[in-house]
Amino acid sequence: MKRLILFAHFDPEHRIRPYICHHLEGLHALGGEIHFISNSSLPISELDKIRPLVLHASVRENQGFDFSMWQAALKAVSLGDWDELLLTNSSIAGPFRPLQILFDRMAGQTCDFWGLTEHQFPTPHIQSYFMVFRKSALSSKAFQDFWTSVLPYRNKDGTIFAYEIGITLYLRDQGLTGRAAFQVQELQRNFLNDLIFKRKVCRWLLKRRNPSIYYPDLLIRAGMPYVKMEVLLKNPYNLRLSMVRKCIQARGYDLANCD
Helix, strand or coil: CCEEEEEEECCCCCCCCHHHHHHHHHHHHHCCEEEEEECCCCCHHHHCCCCCCCCEEEECCCCCCHHHHHHHHHCCCCHHHCCEEEEEECCEECCCCCHHHHHHHHCCCCCCEEECCEECCCCCEECCCEEEEEHHHHCCHHHHHHHHCCCCCCCHHHHHHHHHHHHHHHHHHCCCCEEECCCHHHHHHHCCCCHHHHHHHHHHHHHCCCHHHHCHHHHHHCCCCCEEHHHHHCCCCCCCHHHHHHHHHCCCCCHHHHC
16 A cells, blocks of 8 residues: 655644644554645744654645645645545644554445545535545546646635535546545444434534534544544534543543643
8 A cells, every 4th residue: 555645734833733743643653655744934943843754844835725735745746656645634633543443444435535524514525634535536537637726725715615625526526436434324323322412413413513523522432533623722612622631531642732
């Protein structure tokens, strides 16, 4: 397996924080060639923190979001040389367990690309903070055409609609199949007797909330290896963070990494 891993990074204080190093350690243990791309003005002292973990580290002008960073890195490689491409970014903390466990499970799923969660609003799409593309996707004209179309949007919502939602819709329209590793239906079966879960699912279905942010504790209990940093730093849905932190700490992760 020749795996290319592209890590998109941004930090407003131009730092590589401990949770980023831990994330890269987890990716390094998975195996593959890691390319680190940052839209922050990182000094050499910060880049030195990750040099043992990545093959390439580059700093670029803060123009565009993750998809522009990934696009820039993809221009420097030949997709035909790789069996698998993993796109991820600095918006998540973890992993809380070896990633090989997740990849072994997904190896049994028939699909061209996959991610961790699927958002249903405004239309079903794989969330882009962690996406894996197999050889069948990498060799397709649709995948290559998508990346030539990426523009450096200044607006985050525009990027989400055009590219996070757009890549799933476009690839599926072109006949490629994608799936999420952690689906609402599976959580319903796993936590059928969990009243808190059932209440959350009903509210989520009604309000179309972001699954990766709305019930992170239940995802972690189901084997999700990450939590969105937005949950820990902003908690937009006013969750009981004590439950989330308890789930994370139970898996041996040091939350001091996220400070």
